[in-house]
Amino acid sequence: MNRTLRLSVAFGLMAALAVGAGTVNAESGGRHKVLDAQLIGLATPTTVVAGVTGAGHAWSLEEGNAKLFSDDRVLVNVEGLVLFPEGTQPAANVRVVVSCNGGGTGNIIPSGLVPLSQPDGDLHFNDQLALPSPCLDPVIFVTSQNGFWFATTG
Numbered sequence: 001m002n003r004t005l006r007l008s009v010a011f012g013l014m015a016a017l018a019v020g021a022g023t024v025n026a027e028s029g030g031r032h033k034v035l036d037a038q039l040i041g042l043a044t045p046t047t048v049v050a051g052v053t054g055a056g057h058a059w060s061l062e063e064g065n066a067k068l069f070s071d072d073r074v075l076v077n078v079e080g081l082v083l084f085p086e087g088t089q090p091a092a093n094v095r096v097v098v099s100c101n102g103g104g105t106g107n108i109i110p111s112g113l114v115p116l117s118q119p120d121g122d123l124h125f126n127d128q129l130a131l132p133s134p135c136l137d138p139v140i141f142v143t144s145q146n147g148f149w150f151a152t153t154g
Contacts, residue, residue, distance in 0.1 A: 031069050031070065031071055031073070032069065032070040033067060033068075033069055033070075034068045034069060034070055034135075034138065035066070035067060035068040035138050035140065035153065036065070036066075036067045037065070037066055037067075037140070037153035038064060038065055038066075038153070039061060039064030039065060039066055039076075039078060039140075039142065039151040039152065039153055040061075040064075040151060040152060040153075041058070041059045041060040041061045041081070041084065041150065041151050042054045042055055042057075042058055042059045042149060042150055042151065042152075043058055043084075044058070045057055045058055049099075049139060049141075049149065049152055049154040050099035050102060050103045050108075050137070050139040050154050051099055051102060051103015051104050051107070051108055052097060052099055052103060052108060052139075052141055052143065052147065052148075052149050052152075053147075053148055053149070054148060054149050054150075055143075055144060055148040055149065055150055056148070057083055057084075058083070058084040058085075059081060059082065059083060059084055059150040059151060060080075060081075060082060060083075060084040061078055061079065061080050061081045061082070061121070061151055062079045062080030063077075063078070063079045063080065064076070064077065064078040064079070064081070064142075064151055065077050066096075066140035066153050068098065068135075068138050068140060071128065072128045072129055072130065072131045072135075073126070073127070073128045074096055074098060074111070074125065074126075074127060074128070074129055074140065075125070075126045076096050076123065076124070076125040076126075076140065076142065077123070077124055077125075078121070078122060078123045078124075078142060078151065079120070079121075079122050080120060080121050080122070081094075081116065081121035081122070081123070081142065081150060081151060082121045088119065089116065089117075089118060089119050089120065089121040091116050091144060091145075091150075092115065092116060092118065093113040093114060093115055093116060093145055094113070094114050094116045094123065094142050094143060094144065094145070094150065095110045095111050095112070095113065095114060095142075095143045095144070095145060095147065096110075096111040096114055096125045096127075096129075096140065096141070096142060096143075097109065097110045097111070097140070097141040097142075097143050097147065097149070098129055098131055098135070098138055098139070098140055098141075099138065099139045099140075099141065099154075100131055100132050100134075100135035100136060100137070100138050101132065101134075101135065101136050101137065102137060106132055107132055107135075108147075109129045109130060109131055109132075110143070110147060111125065111127060111129060113145065123142070139152060139153055139154035140152065140153045141153075141154075
């Protein structure tokens with residue numbers, strides 16, 4: 001009887017997970033918020049998060065927020081993204097990147113170039129990216145033009 005109860009609970013949990021994943025997929029045409037998180041700067045150079053490697057120098061930011069919606073729209077606002085501890089901002093353009101499903105081939109989706117204000121390090125991005133379906137465990141990054149991250153939600 002104990003084994004039957006454990007199997008029932010296991011199957012019930014698997015069914016709940018399957019229904020939840022189906023719900024996210026079914027709502028992909030809507031504007032439901034999938035992720036709403038603060039961005040943090042790169043404290044330790046070359047740190048890898050969700051398949052994306054950090055830049056070779058530490059970065060900090062005053063404020064940053066990133067949102068992902070079920071229609072694949074990404075909204076990122078950043079203030080004061082600068083090298084740490086120098087406080088300078090050498091990058092004229094960056095990219096917004098979304099990593100899905102832990103990263104890897106076809107799961108790291110970059111935007112086009114996004115201007116980063118000089119010398120303040122401010123940016124605003126509001127656009128749709130062609131994300132894979134499903135996009136599980138999304139992590140949003142602000143990266144260099146070459147894809148090394150400066151700030152992340154992860």
